[in-house]
Amino acid sequence: MVADVEDLKEFNLIVTGVGGQGSVLASHIVAEAAVRRGFRVRVGETFGAAQRGGKVHSHVRIGDMVYGPLCPSRSLDVLLGLEPNEALRLALKYANEETLIITNTRPVPSMDANIGAAVYPDVSSLIDALGRVSGRVVSFDATELAVEAGNERTMNVVLLGALAASGRLPFETESLREAVVGRVPPKTVKVNETAFNLGYDQLQSLF
Amino acid sequence: MSVYEDEPGKRVLMLGNEAIARGAVEAGIQLGAAYPGTPSSEIMPYIAEAAKELGFHAEWSTNEVVAFEVAAGAAVVGGRSLFACKGAGLNVVMDMLMTLPYTGVRGGFVIVVADDPGAWYSSNEQDSRFAALWAELPVLEPWDQQSAKDMTRDAFALSEMLELPVMVRSCTRLSHASGDVCLGEIQKKRNEIVFDKHWKIPYRWNVYGPPGPIEKHRWQKEQMKKALDFVENTSFNRHHEAENGSKVGVVTSGMASNYVQEALNRLGKRDSVHLLILGVPYPVPEKMIESFLDKVDTVLCVEEGEALIERQIHQHVNRLGKNVKVLGRLSDGDMPPVDELDPDKVTSVLARFLDAEPPLSGEDFDVREDLSEMVCARSSSWCAGCPHIGSFWALKRALPADKVNIINTGIGCYEMSGYGIAAAPIDAKDTDESTRWRAVTPYEITDTLYVMGSETGLSQGQYHVGYRDGKIVSVLGDSSFFHTNLPPITNAVYNKAEQLILVLDNYWTCMTGHQPNPSTGLNLLGEDTHVPSIEEICRAFGVEYVKTVDPYNLRESIDTMKEAMEHEGGPSVVVLRRVCALQRIRELRGQRLKAPHYVVNDGCTGCKICLWLGCPAIGFDESRTNAAGGKGVAFIDPLLCVGCGLCAQEDVCRFHAHDKVGEGEF
Numbered sequence: 001m002v003a004d005v006e007d008l009k010e011f012n013l014i015v016t017g018v019g020g021q022g023s024v025l026a027s028h029i030v031a032e033a034a035v036r037r038g039f040r041v042r043v044g045e046t047f048g049a050a051q052r053g054g055k056v057h058s059h060v061r062i063g064d065m066v067y068g069p070l071c072p073s074r075s076l077d078v079l080l081g082l083e084p085n086e087a088l089r090l091a092l093k094y095a096n097e098e099t100l101i102i103t104n105t106r107p108v109p110s111m112d113a114n115i116g117a118a119v120y121p122d123v124s125s126l127i128d129a130l131g132r133v134s135g136r137v138v139s140f141d142a143t144e145l146a147v148e149a150g151n152e153r154t155m156n157v158v159l160l161g162a163l164a165a166s167g168r169l170p171f172e173t174e175s176l177r178e179a180v181v182g183r184v185p186p187k188t189v190k191v192n193e194t195a196f197n198l199g200y201d202q203l204q205s206l207f
Numbered sequence: 208m209s210v211y212e213d214e215p216g217k218r219v220l221m222l223g224n225e226a227i228a229r230g231a232v233e234a235g236i237q238l239g240a241a242y243p244g245t246p247s248s249e250i251m252p253y254i255a256e257a258a259k260e261l262g263f264h265a266e267w268s269t270n271e272v273v274a275f276e277v278a279a280g281a282a283v284v285g286g287r288s289l290f291a292c293k294g295a296g297l298n299v300v301m302d303m304l305m306t307l308p309y310t311g312v313r314g315g316f317v318i319v320v321a322d323d324p325g326a327w328y329s330s331n332e333q334d335s336r337f338a339a340l341w342a343e344l345p346v347l348e349p350w351d352q353q354s355a356k357d358m359t360r361d362a363f364a365l366s367e368m369l370e371l372p373v374m375v376r377s378c379t380r381l382s383h384a385s386g387d388v389c390l391g392e393i394q395k396k397r398n399e400i401v402f403d404k405h406w407k408i409p410y411r412w413n414v415y416g417p418p419g420p421i422e423k424h425r426w427q428k429e430q431m432k433k434a435l436d437f438v439e440n441t442s443f444n445r446h447h448e449a450e451n452g453s454k455v456g457v458v459t460s461g462m463a464s465n466y467v468q469e470a471l472n473r474l475g476k477r478d479s480v481h482l483l484i485l486g487v488p489y490p491v492p493e494k495m496i497e498s499f500l501d502k503v504d505t506v507l508c509v510e511e512g513e514a515l516i517e518r519q520i521h522q523h524v525n526r527l528g529k530n531v532k533v534l535g536r537l538s539d540g541d542m543p544p545v546d547e548l549d550p551d552k553v554t555s556v557l558a559r560f561l562d563a564e565p566p567l568s569g570e571d572f573d574v575r576e577d578l579s580e581m582v583c584a585r586s587s588s589w590c591a592g593c594p595h596i597g598s599f600w601a602l603k604r605a606l607p608a609d610k611v612n613i614i615n616t617g618i619g620c621y622e623m624s625g626y627g628i629a630a631a632p633i634d635a636k637d638t639d640e641s642t643r644w645r646a647v648t649p650y651e652i653t654d655t656l657y658v659m660g661s662e663t664g665l666s667q668g669q670y671h672v673g674y675r676d677g678k679i680v681s682v683l684g685d686s687s688f689f690h691t692n693l694p695p696i697t698n699a700v701y702n703k704a705e706q707l708i709l710v711l712d713n714y715w716t717c718m719t720g721h722q723p724n725p726s727t728g729l730n731l732l733g734e735d736t737h738v739p740s741i742e743e744i745c746r747a748f749g750v751e752y753v754k755t756v757d758p759y760n761l762r763e764s765i766d767t768m769k770e771a772m773e774h775e776g777g778p779s780v781v782v783l784r785r786v787c788a789l790q791r792i793r794e795l796r797g798q799r800l801k802a803p804h805y806v807v808n809d810g811c812t813g814c815k816i817c818l819w820l821g822c823p824a825i826g827f828d829e830s831r832t833n834a835a836g837g838k839g840v841a842f843i844d845p846l847l848c849v850g851c852g853l854c855a856q857e858d859v860c861r862f863h864a865h866d867k868v869g870e871g872e873f
Contacts, residue, residue: 031385111585112585113584114823114827115818115819121581
């Protein structure tokens with residue numbers, strides 16, 4: 001309601017990656033944790049018409065009062081990159097100097113690059129470029145940690161663990177951990193918990 | 208499942224489409240019908256979850272007008288029913304939509320339309336609220352998931368109060384966004400199902416029945432006057448007055464109202480504008496607008512779509528003889544003319560309107576522009592193993608290369624044959640319009656692309672008007688075949704139009720998220736159903752040439768298409784049948800079977816032909832030396848490859864450089 005709106009306290013997060021990496025699920029896990037903690041939440045998913053392999057990014061907005069599902073330009077508190085090229089694409093529009101950028105370094109080349117219509121840049125230059133947008137960039141091979149946890153597909157949860165460790169979320173680590181356990185397939189709870197912890201420890205060691 | 212969970216007061220995270228379904232369930236819905244169309248596609252599956260639990264009927268119909276009529280039939284006999292579609296789907300319904308209001312309905316009938324401003328999933332960005340204006344029906348426009356639920360629920364009661372269908376207009380950013388929703392009570396009482404031929408009006412359900420269509424139209428207009436009472440009193444319409452004697456106002460609705468409120472906050476102008484948020488954009492509340500217009504001398508209208516409210520504001524300014532300046536989509540330069548709105552666009556529109564400082568300084572704009580050139584393009588593609596990859600490879604080979612052939616395609620995953628990858632400008636700095644939009648893509652084969660079912664009719668016009676410079680081909684899918692292709696195929700036989708019709712039957716309606724259709728053998732409620740034979744239907748219509756091939760067999764597909772194109776005196780049909788690769792992967796997973804995959808062997812000459820299949824599993828390594836002594840060999844991503852074997856066939860790789868690894872067939 002219009003009259004309620006005074007407060008601008010908000011937390012803006014974008015999770016970005018390639019179709020099939022689980023960026024939409026990761027964003028929903030953060031959103032569910034926030035709803036359980038009593039926040040107002042909006043999640044906006046952006047994707048084209050393709051089923052697989054396209055670029056995907058999901059906006060999460062948490063606060064006492066939130067409006068539409070889309071984050072304004074340069075408004076992010078955190079950008080979570082499941083793929084480094086996609087992290088840079090989104091950082092250029094939505095990140096500011098204070099945005100914490102946590103990104104996987106494992107590249108997923110695009111079809112455009114495969115057929116020679118585009119060039120996929122070196123990962124190191126992608127990370128350097130992220131550093132020119134924000135002073136707070138944390139990058140590591142989250143896919144490797146997911147493999148270590150026991151399933152490459154838990155890479156998104158590795159990054160959620162890192163997000164929890166960053167201390168930037170407006171709620172405690174346990175809320176996010178519970179939301180992970182509540183949303184992943186029951187048979188994969190253990191491997192996802194391991195992935196979450198590996199991401200958590202990784203960020204703490206780098207931060 | 209939150210959609211039928213009986214826990215009033217519980218707060219849950221809901222997708223917009225789920226919230227719409229929940230609203231219908233809270234209202235005691237008795238029937239739901241739809242045809243899939245993104246961004247509306249999830250509404251009916253959510254309703255079906257409740258249908259199975261609570262015991263009512265929900266269905267995927269074969270097209271939108273059938274779904275609309277199924278839902279209307281339920282409402283005629285008193286049941287509460289809901290029809291859902293995307294913006295383009297509503298166009299399929301227009302005949303019945305324009306006529307049903309003359310008789311009205313007995314049970315609440317809610318028409319949910321999810322528009323797609325920005326054309327994320329659609330071939331247009333129409334504003335379907337105008338269909339409500341045209342058909343003279345009220346339209347509600349939710350702005351978040353909570354209002355989507357509440358408006359859908361209340362729309363049933365409004366429909367029964369007016370005895371008219373009521374439209375609820377969603378859009379991509381609502382339907383495909385999630386938000387916190389407080390669940391309400393689920394109404395347990397159901398409407399009685401009853402047929403009364405002369406309910407309140409003689410021959411009520413027959414527009415021609417005495418007193419006839421003109422009197423029934425008059426009745427409808429009288430009913431709509433009752434809607435005016437509703438709109439003056441509903442809490443869905445809200446007026447927030449400015450505090451400091453300001454004379455500027457903003458009128459907004461739906462998703463746009465979020466962007467407006469956020470922008471006003473960011474600009475620090477929250478209390479210096481009169482803000483009118485209309486949850487009901489048609490008909491607008493006259494008295495509320497009158498008191499709003501008393502306080503302002505300039506009004507900006509911010510709507511997601513075209514100028515529906517803005518036109519009504521103009522009308523009331525004229526009616527009242529006010530000296531108020533009205534800006535919006537109709538005044539040049541005040542609002543972006545096309546594309547969806549977002550917080551940035553609305554902030555800059557309002558900053559200009561209110562003469563305020565925009566929040567972004569943009570000092571590092573040049574740095575960001577430089578860096579943006581580094582970002583690698585990532586276009587959409589077909590999935591690895593998609594049968595369409597084989598179908599289109601075969602079509603390219605079967606067509607006479609020296610002719611100007613016309614490929615007419617409709618809506619489905621195969622539409623990607625019309626843009627596919629790298630359809631974005633190849634060189635952002637290329638200012639030559641004739642070259643900058645030229646796609647570099649393996650997929651570019653389709654020539655015309657509009658809407659579902661248009662392909663087969665377009666082909667006939669091209670043929671009959673005398674186009675003979677090349678072959679004419681129509682490409683459609685299984686769901687499109689049943690949706691809107693039965694009349695045009697009948698017509699092609701009837702009027703002797705020569706064309707090749709390719710039916711790409713992969714058993715599912717895939718692009719909207721794998722909904723079942725008659726070709727699947729399942730319905731929305733999960734029941735086994737009869738699978739009609741596409742071949743037998745075509746033969747029964749009188750198509751003389753009908754053959755079926757496997758699109759994974761390129762040689763047979765090419766030869767069959769060539770033969771079919773030689774057929775004279777009417778259309779020929781080739782059915783390319785193979786299950787969707789993603790569904791096949793799910794089948795294998797269910798059976799705990801592993802698909803084989805392919806690897807590139809030392810025979811690769813680096814010719815890159817297999818890359819032009821457009822399979823996302825195939826890449827190219829520039830650093831390795833190939834069999835021809837040059838640089839570069841193809842490679843196959845073992846995680847993406849499903850082992851369809853298309854790349855290994857003679858018609859793709861004549862060097863036999865692709866080997867199968869693993870047992871079994873995909």
